[in-house]
Amino acid sequence: MELNIWNSVAIVLGFSLLVVALDEYVAKPWRHKRWERRAQSGDKEAQELLRVARSAKVVDE
Amino acid sequence: MAIDYAVPEDKRALYWLGDKLIEHRNPVMILVLLVTGLFAYWSFQLRLVTSFGDLLPQSHAFVKIHNKYSGTFGGANNIVVMMEVKEGTIFTKENLTKIFKMTDGMDTVYGVNHNQIESIGHRTVRHLRVAAGGTLRAEPVMLRAPQSQEEVEEIRRIVHNAENIYGLIVSLDDKAAILRANFIEGRLDYKRIFDEVNEKVIEPYEDENTALYVAGEPRLYGWVYRYAGDVFWILVVTYCIEWVLRWMYFHDWRGALRPTLTGVIAAFWGLGFVYLIGLALDPLMLVMPFLITARAVSHAIQMHDRYYEEFEKCGWNKRRAIVAAFAELFVPTFSGVVTDALGVLVIVLVPVIMLQKLAITASFWILAITVSEMLLNPIVYFYLKPPEPELVVLRERGGFRKGIERFTHVLMSPLGKRVTIATWIGAVVIALYFVRGLTIGDPTAASPLVWLDSPYNVSHTAIQERFGGVEPLIVVAEGFDKDAMKDPQSLRTMEKFQRHLERDPDVGYSFSLADIIRAVNGVFHELEPKWRVIPDSWTDIGGLFFIFFSGSPPTETAKYVDPSYTTAHVTFFLKNHQGDTIRRVIARCEKFIAENPMDKAAFKLAGGLIGVLAAANQELVRNDVLMNFLGFFTVWVILVFTYRSFSCGLYLLGPLICSNIIVNAYMAARNIGINIHTLPLVTVGVGFGIDYGLYIVSRVIEEIRIRGDLTDSVREALVTSGKAVTFTAVTMIVSTAFWISSNIRFNAEMGLLLAIWMAISYVGSQTLLPVSILLFKPKFIMNEATYSQDQARAAAQRA
Numbered sequence: 001m002e003l004n005i006w007n008s009v010a011i012v013l014g015f016s017l018l019v020v021a022l023d024e025y026v027a028k029p030w031r032h033k034r035w036e037r038r039a040q041s042g043d044k045e046a047q048e049l050l051r052v053a054r055s056a057k058v059v060d061e
Numbered sequence: 062m063a064i065d066y067a068v069p070e071d072k073r074a075l076y077w078l079g080d081k082l083i084e085h086r087n088p089v090m091i092l093v094l095l096v097t098g099l100f101a102y103w104s105f106q107l108r109l110v111t112s113f114g115d116l117l118p119q120s121h122a123f124v125k126i127h128n129k130y131s132g133t134f135g136g137a138n139n140i141v142v143m144m145e146v147k148e149g150t151i152f153t154k155e156n157l158t159k160i161f162k163m164t165d166g167m168d169t170v171y172g173v174n175h176n177q178i179e180s181i182g183h184r185t186v187r188h189l190r191v192a193a194g195g196t197l198r199a200e201p202v203m204l205r206a207p208q209s210q211e212e213v214e215e216i217r218r219i220v221h222n223a224e225n226i227y228g229l230i231v232s233l234d235d236k237a238a239i240l241r242a243n244f245i246e247g248r249l250d251y252k253r254i255f256d257e258v259n260e261k262v263i264e265p266y267e268d269e270n271t272a273l274y275v276a277g278e279p280r281l282y283g284w285v286y287r288y289a290g291d292v293f294w295i296l297v298v299t300y301c302i303e304w305v306l307r308w309m310y311f312h313d314w315r316g317a318l319r320p321t322l323t324g325v326i327a328a329f330w331g332l333g334f335v336y337l338i339g340l341a342l343d344p345l346m347l348v349m350p351f352l353i354t355a356r357a358v359s360h361a362i363q364m365h366d367r368y369y370e371e372f373e374k375c376g377w378n379k380r381r382a383i384v385a386a387f388a389e390l391f392v393p394t395f396s397g398v399v400t401d402a403l404g405v406l407v408i409v410l411v412p413v414i415m416l417q418k419l420a421i422t423a424s425f426w427i428l429a430i431t432v433s434e435m436l437l438n439p440i441v442y443f444y445l446k447p448p449e450p451e452l453v454v455l456r457e458r459g460g461f462r463k464g465i466e467r468f469t470h471v472l473m474s475p476l477g478k479r480v481t482i483a484t485w486i487g488a489v490v491i492a493l494y495f496v497r498g499l500t501i502g503d504p505t506a507a508s509p510l511v512w513l514d515s516p517y518n519v520s521h522t523a524i525q526e527r528f529g530g531v532e533p534l535i536v537v538a539e540g541f542d543k544d545a546m547k548d549p550q551s552l553r554t555m556e557k558f559q560r561h562l563e564r565d566p567d568v569g570y571s572f573s574l575a576d577i578i579r580a581v582n583g584v585f586h587e588l589e590p591k592w593r594v595i596p597d598s599w600t601d602i603g604g605l606f607f608i609f610f611s612g613s614p615p616t617e618t619a620k621y622v623d624p625s626y627t628t629a630h631v632t633f634f635l636k637n638h639q640g641d642t643i644r645r646v647i648a649r650c651e652k653f654i655a656e657n658p659m660d661k662a663a664f665k666l667a668g669g670l671i672g673v674l675a676a677a678n679q680e681l682v683r684n685d686v687l688m689n690f691l692g693f694f695t696v697w698v699i700l701v702f703t704y705r706s707f708s709c710g711l712y713l714l715g716p717l718i719c720s721n722i723i724v725n726a727y728m729a730a731r732n733i734g735i736n737i738h739t740l741p742l743v744t745v746g747v748g749f750g751i752d753y754g755l756y757i758v759s760r761v762i763e764e765i766r767i768r769g770d771l772t773d774s775v776r777e778a779l780v781t782s783g784k785a786v787t788f789t790a791v792t793m794i795v796s797t798a799f800w801i802s803s804n805i806r807f808n809a810e811m812g813l814l815l816a817i818w819m820a821i822s823y824v825g826s827q828t829l830l831p832v833s834i835l836l837f838k839p840k841f842i843m844n845e846a847t848y849s850q851d852q853a854r855a856a857a858q859r860a
Contacts, residue, residue: 003293005105012300016318019304023314028452031312035455049454056450059378 066381069766070852072388079387079439083380086440093437097326100333107332109289110341111251111282115415116677116737123676127668130537133619134630134668135177135243140254140277141531142167142240142262143524147270150235152217157182158206159266160238166261167240172248176616180240181220181230185617188223189584189609197585197608202226222588224580229528229570237527244279255283274520276531278670281508284517288804289344299351299799303358303792310788311365312456313448320361322441326433327357331426340418345510345738348800348811349423352745355796356401356752357430359789360394363756364438366785369453379447383439393759394435396703397752400696402427404751407691408744411684413677419741462784469779472828473772473835481832485825489719492726499725500734501685502640502678509734512806530569530634533669536650538573538662540627545661546574547599547606547626554659555631556595561653562633567642573631574622581605628662638674640734647675677737685735688744693718696751704758706841712833713754716825720750724818733810742811750822753790754830756782758842761834766848771838775831783827790823 003011038046068076082089117124142163146156164182168175179186187199202220207213220231231238240262244254258275267273300321307317331353335342342350367386375381405427408420456462471477503509507518524531538546538555545551556575562568579593582605586592596602606626610618622629635642647666654664667675696717697710724746733739760782764774797819800812834842 002290003297004290005293008293008297011297015301016304016321019308019317020314023308027312028449031455032451035451045458049458050451053449053451053454056377056454058447058450059376059380060447061380 068385068388072391075388075391076384079384080380082387082436082439083383083443086443089436090440093326093432097329101329102333103336104329104332107336108341109286109344111249111285111343111345115418116413117673118412118676118680119414120412121676121680123667123672123679126537126665127535127672127676130535130628130630130668131246132174133623134535134537135533135620135632138244138246138249138277138279139531139533139670140167140242140244140258140275140280141524142242142258143237143274143276143520143527144240144266145237145272145274145523145527147272149270151231151238152213152235154207154210154213156271157203157213157216159271160240161203161206163262163266164240166265167242167258170242170257170261171250171253172244174243174245177243177620178241179230181216181226181238182240185613185620186226186230187613188219188226189581191584197581199609199611199613225572225576229572232527239524239528241531249279249282251279251282252286254279255287258283272523274523276517276521276524280520281510281517284511284515285344285805285807288511289347291803291805291808292344292347295351295799295803299796302795302799306788306792306795307362310362310461311369312452312459315445315448316362316365319365319441319445320358323361323430323433323438324354324358326437327426327429328354330429330432331422334425334429335422338418338422340422343415344805345807346419346741348742348797348808348815349419349745350426351796351800351812352742352815353423353426355793356427357433358796359752359793360397360430360434361438362789362792363394363782363785364390364434366788368442369448369456370781372447373450373453373457377447377450380443382447383442386442387435387439389763390756390759391435392703393752393755395431396699397755398427398430398434400699400751400755401745403695403699404692405741405745407688407695408741410688410691411680411740413680413737416737416741423741423745461788462780465784465787466780469776469783472779472831473776478832478835481828482836485719485829489722492723495726495729496722498729500640500729500732501682502643502674502736503638503734509736509810510738510805510807512804515804515806525569525636528569530567530636532635532638532671534633534635534646534650534671535668536631536633537665537668538629538631538659539665540662542661543625543627544599544603545627546622546629547602548659548661549595549597549599549602551659551662552578552595552602554657555629557657558631558653558664559633562646562649565646565649567636567639568646569634569636571631571633574629577609577621578602578605581609630668631664632669633671635671638671640678640736643671643675643678646671681735681737681740685740688740689721692744703755704762704841706839708839709758709841712830712837712839713751713758715833716754716829717750717822719829720818720821720825721746723821724814727817728814731810733814738807739811742815746815746818746822750818750825753786753823753826756786757826757830758834761831762842762845765842765845769846769850771843771846772835774842775835779827779831786823786826790819793819794823 035046035050039050144151144160144163151157151160160180161182164178164180167173168178176185181202184201186202188202190198190200192198203216207216220226263273263275304317307320308314310316328350331350364386367390368382371385372379372382375385402424405423406420409417472481507513507521511517538551540546552575555573559571559573563571575595578595582596583593585605585608596605615624635646650666666672693714697714700710700713701707735743757778760778761774764777765771768774794816797812798816801809803809
């Protein structure tokens, strides 16, 4: 397949959107569940990290 | 919102600036986007163009001679087509018809100099014929395609008896013939010429028994343009891999997006500026935009990493984290950008227009990173949703961070320090041995722009093997007055010059006015060999010239001698354009000219491809050392201003100089010469290696102010900034290394070279630099160890 400027731009935009979607709807929930499982199985580090993260109050103004 | 919280006193202004950018985000954003839109529009107007004149050092004496006479005596842009038959000889009706039609086709290719085509099928290639009444006439070898076997035999007889054709245009075994065409430099459209030569000269005449080989600079650039489409594949693959890498590193799509925005905005500014100052993109310089964009992306990665770090430190306050990341990284980022920009700008010293334009555009492009990275950065972060605290906390405990921590522990152990110093000393000593083989100019006979097995290099080799030499070196014999070229002493010196230089193993053959006069004299005296000499008097010579040129229009005779017989030339055809060959042949020419002065004329060097390459190589030799020195000196001056210390340059430049030596050794070992194309990329590499060190040293200073202990500070710098530096090095290496898949060998080799350079510079910044700091405890860092106490004391005094 011969690429030019326009189909190259289309491919990279499509790929970027795919990564964003996969990150939001697949990777993040999966990563969250993994740490939860580790914490539930008694991993002290995972429990501590999740505690720190959950106690964080984000200031976004 | 004002800065009403504790910030480092000496960076208060930067915190204030970061905050003000967020406060006035809308007008700043609109202004930047408008300007970026304008630059983006200009970027899309860019075309791929190579201007041959821009590649030459126009102020060099050789190039001045080349420019003065290329229109008449032949330039550097020749296309050579060799027709070779597998069975039989070229002397058949079918084959001679092909040669005639191919020549005709070549005469209609865009930009061809119609009076400088050499082929037995062209009107300008003539032979002497004794006509009725004992007169002599110079007639074209072929006036039309042969109509009968008798005509074929007549052409064979003519060719075998013509000194200016047999062995030079037709091979001695009658199996091959050459068609050489010169192209007007102002009308070089490589892509069009490539397509038209294929359409009119190659495709209709190739068959099972006929092989056609095409070489010469316009053809070579034609292939380069044909392969330039590779850039889109490389762009797409590199982009996708970089996105995945950044996403894996940051655990967040924002970390992949933010550096892309920086890279794209800087690219629009850079490319738009290229168009604005009237430049075009050269397909051989496409690695450079990738490298600069990768540089922009790597600064953005540093900033994004710091933003996440500050987000946790600032109690999950987004605005404070943005401002802190901006203020804390301002110095290393800005110094890095300015160092890169000024480092590239030193190329402007080389008097080659293309390099000067490249230096200016690359500098502007790099400076544009300050807009996309520093001006816009706090604003973009402010508009984006902050990362989830869980993500920030968890990624800091990932495997990558742990790996960096383990490496730092080993490096900073007593054994680690000794091994580091010993390894670097060993590597530099070995590199110094190899670096002696570095060549100025091309180190091989084949073109380094395309691969060895490419159609171009296969053709080039085939023609060289059969005809000896296709690379012209034109030495002009410039008369002091009219008829200087009728002077026997001038002609004899030209002939002596030819015989002298032909002894060089890389000179295939030569041609001059002396060859014509000897041939005409021989024919005039019934082909008796004893008359094949240059006559003793200028009247005899004038008479013979009259006989030979009287039937030809001035446009045809001008390629041998000007109409007033003042100036002519000696053309040598060399077997290759290797840097060493050019240097040796030019030195031999200069020696001969000095020892053999002419009474009525003087030899002037030099035109043709070899002449202009000699000029370019001489300029590169003259400027290479100076540019390296200025490149390093510029970096040092900026470091002095950044850290207010003269010695800091030694610590940061040390690894850079070592990397430079190793990379030069690699170039020598891989037969990559310093030429007009490699020089800018090599110079860019000098400056780009410094950025890694800047981030490390700045972080060490920042940490020592808090911790007061050098070892702890270096460790913290390596596991925080060092981690980001490691990742940016990976992204830089990946973005340049993918060029290895390019069909353009030059781009592939330069991509690999720069990737290796980035890797060595990175290793230097992560090993040699911290170990040197630990060993020598530099003052400019140690003075900061008491910063906290000094601040506390000052605050107490104020209170």
